[in-house]
Amino acid sequence: VSDHTIAVTVNGERYEREVEARKLLVHFIRDDLDLTGTHVGCDTGNCGACTVLLDGTAVKSCMLLAPQADGTEITTVEGLAPDGELTPLQKAFSEHHGLQCGYCTPGMLLSATFLLSHTSKPTDEEIRRGIQGNICRCTGYVNIVKAIKAASEQ
């Protein structure tokens, strides 16, 4: 087992840490940086609960090793509203009942943030495609799609 020193910028803050080569990025974020808003739902790349933005692109952080993120800029759910002022997406999820238990919500929000970053006025179909890598097991997708749509219209 080899150790690597990696430097990443997460939510605007730079971290330098020593990690084992086999450590998953999601465990690095959760265990080493204590940012537990990024969830592990399956750790097999199916559920999308661990979605973060890596240099602006949505990735499933359980599908990357921490050393692969060396030198990148990461945004997690904690970084969406750094000063507590919720983004239109965060507000819309609440207003349209796009969350119930909240477990998939961070991943949904990051996938939706990525979607709106390149498609500002998505159709319902584009929204559904945008969150197809994220599984929700309690709220259902209808209100999530409504929330993303509402946020895009602001």
Place this chain on the structure above:
Amino acid sequence: VTETTLAPEQTELEVGYAGKSIPRKEDGRLVQGQGVFADDMKRHGMGYVHFVRAPYAHALIVSVDVSAAEALDGVYGTLTPEEVVELTDPFFELTTPPGSQIKDYALAVGRVRHIGEPVVAVVAATRELARDAADLVEVEYEPLDVLVDARRARDDDVPVLHEDAGTNVV
């Protein structure tokens, strides 16, 4: 649970909460990643569990040896099928006979019935150490016949998964 809003014309009666959409108190923290789920909790001296899982779809468990895993520095302990029988009661079966005669536990006891079934639990100081220690657990299996077609499960000449029930129809 599914209907979250009411049409405005139905809200004539403005007493208390009736007819109103009430913002949920928990949303603020959940949309900011500040919810605390079981996996988010950390405790002093907390251990991490890793399961040794069945590599066979159907097999008898002949022997389990956790000594090499237990000898590893930082391993808090292991839980074997034998110990699970001693320390816990079988799960309550919410069904009628013959299904209710099935005895099952948190770990596979005596035999494994699907690939990936947990056989031994290993708890250690870190996630990585628990995984390394689990690799040191030796489980000997005696593979049994498997059935891969659910439609044939009722036939006479197929393996029965739960001997306690005596049939695959439960």
